[in-house]
Amino acid sequence: MxxxxxxxxxxxxxxxxxxxxxxxxxxxxxxxxxxxxxxxxxxxxxxxxxxxxxxxxxxxxxxxxxxxxxxxxxxxxxxxxxxxxxxxxxxxxxxxxxxxxxxxxxxxxxxxxxxxxxxxxxxxxxxxxxxxxxxxxxxxxxxxxxxxxxxxxxxxxxxxxxxxxxxxxxxxxxxxxxxxxxxxxxxxVVAPHRTGGQAQYIERPVPPVTQGNPVAAAIVFALDRLGDADLDVDAMARHVHLSRRTFDRRFRAHTGSSPLQWLLTQRVLWAQRLLESPGLSVDALARRVGFADAVALRPHFRRILGVAPAAYRATFADTRSPDGAGRTPVG
The missing domain is CATH 3.40.50.880 (Class I glutamine amidotransferase (GATase) domain)
Known part of the structure; x- marks a missing residue:
């Protein structure tokens, strides 16, 4: 039995x-x-x-x-x-x-x-x-x-x-x-409920940067300017003196991703890290990483990480007080 x-x-x-x-x-x-x-x-x-x-x-x-x-x-x-x-x-x-x-x-x-x-x-x-x-x-x-x-x-x-x-x-x-x-x-002292459908937090490393590679140069250029609202794929292509079509083809061959999706993912991953600390509102945080506002960030964050920004912050934010004392309930 x-x-x-x-x-x-x-x-x-x-x-x-x-x-x-x-x-x-x-x-x-x-x-x-x-x-x-x-x-x-x-x-x-x-x-x-x-x-x-x-x-x-x-x-x-x-x-x-x-x-x-x-x-x-x-x-x-x-x-x-x-x-x-x-x-x-x-x-x-x-x-x-x-x-x-x-x-x-x-x-x-x-x-x-x-x-x-x-x-x-x-x-x-x-x-x-x-x-x-x-x-x-x-x-x-x-x-x-x-x-x-x-x-x-x-x-x-x-x-x-x-x-x-x-x-x-x-x-x-x-x-x-x-x-x-x-x-x-x-x-x-763990999150009481993370839904099964929430995304695994998978490593998404930046492709290796090599000298003389225009895609690598564009990556360095973009990573230095992720928070600029006017940074887009056209700007990346112009920086390395390639047409949009040629740049797109070479970027896919080098990274396995379209330049647009790579750029969105990098911005989302930066937002993910910022959400783990208190301080910025989701709206201000979205602008910091290059999105117009939280509304623009939200669908990309959910698509890539499987959860809304607010839900991610609620689960993973560092909730320590300024003197370092934890506020997580333990009873």
Whole structure:
């Protein structure tokens, strides 16, 4: 008989300890007003196990503990291409799902669910660095690299590391309600609710700047003037003495992006950084980075980062007072 209040957390060799600790913390005795789940640490392989940080752990339960769990979580795994997940684990995950449990794969744990055949026909996610590999390994799954987590009912997957906290809080919200999830989030001093559809915060590096390359010269020119309202693609092309059409073609070949989209993205990323500090209003901030106002910034910010500027600030702004004391509630 499965117990909805029991969460089994699966540990494997070489898995990251941070990811492994997330569900044990979220579902454990975090807040005095939220009844804790029974959390079972389960060894998927013969122990003791060594994490990727070299820390030795010895989970007390075997795979038979999955038989009683209402939720089974694989909170990460070793990097794809290493030793495959044990067949006994894959069979136990299928049996858990078929028996009515919710099965979750956090970060690279999605690869274990994929190896068990649990991702076929599903929309799923994983860490953005490995999304293409997950899609190639499991072509019958729809891999969305632009979200924090995906809830498909009995299968839940999340993006990398901290997104596992969001996914576990989401599962806790399903089980205990919003008030309980918010209370636990406050105790952990994390955002109480980041929606699954919010974008992963993916690195978007500036292409390497090389001498004698007109596109590189235009990039340097633009980065020095991002806040100028009159900086546009025509101005970038004029600076390097190219026609708009030739400049556009060379820019795409060099960066993989149109110059307009590159320019908008750089301005949005600058706005993103400014939103993490208090002070400027969104309107003033938008003008600082080269947009006419907040109305002009908002659709580009949402398209690129998946969330509105105000919502981003509410989640990520540094809320310290001038003397450095934090104002985040902890109770």
């Amino acid at each position: 499965r117990d909805a209040d029991t969460v089994a957390v699966v540990f494997g060799q070489d898995m990251p300890i941070f990811e492994a600790s997330i569900p044990t913390r979220v579902f454990g005795p975090v807040h005095p007003e939220v009844p804790a789940h029974t959390v079972l640490a389960v060894a998927a392989e013969p122990g003791p196990l060594t994490t990727s940080a070299g820390i030795v752990v010895d989970p007390p339960h075997g795979l038979d503990a999955l038989d009683a769990a209402g939720t089974v979580i694989v909170p990460g795994w070793r990097v794809p291409g290493g030793a495959p997940a044990p067949e006994a684990l894959l069979a136990a995950l299928v049996a858990a799902r078929d028996g009515g449990a919710v099965v979750a794969g956090l970060c690279l744990g999605a690869f274990v669910l994929g190896a068990a055949g649990l991702l076929d026909g599903r929309r799923v996610t994983t860490h953005w660095r490995f999304a293409a590999r997950l899609a190639a390994d499991h072509p019958r799954a729809t891999v969305d690299a632009d979200v924090l987590y995906v809830d498909e009912g009995d299968i839940v997957t999340s993006a990398g590391s901290a997104a596992g906290i969001d996914a576990c809080l989401h599962l806790l919200r399903r089980a205990r309600g919003s008030a309980a999830a918010n209370a636990v989030a406050r105790s952990l």
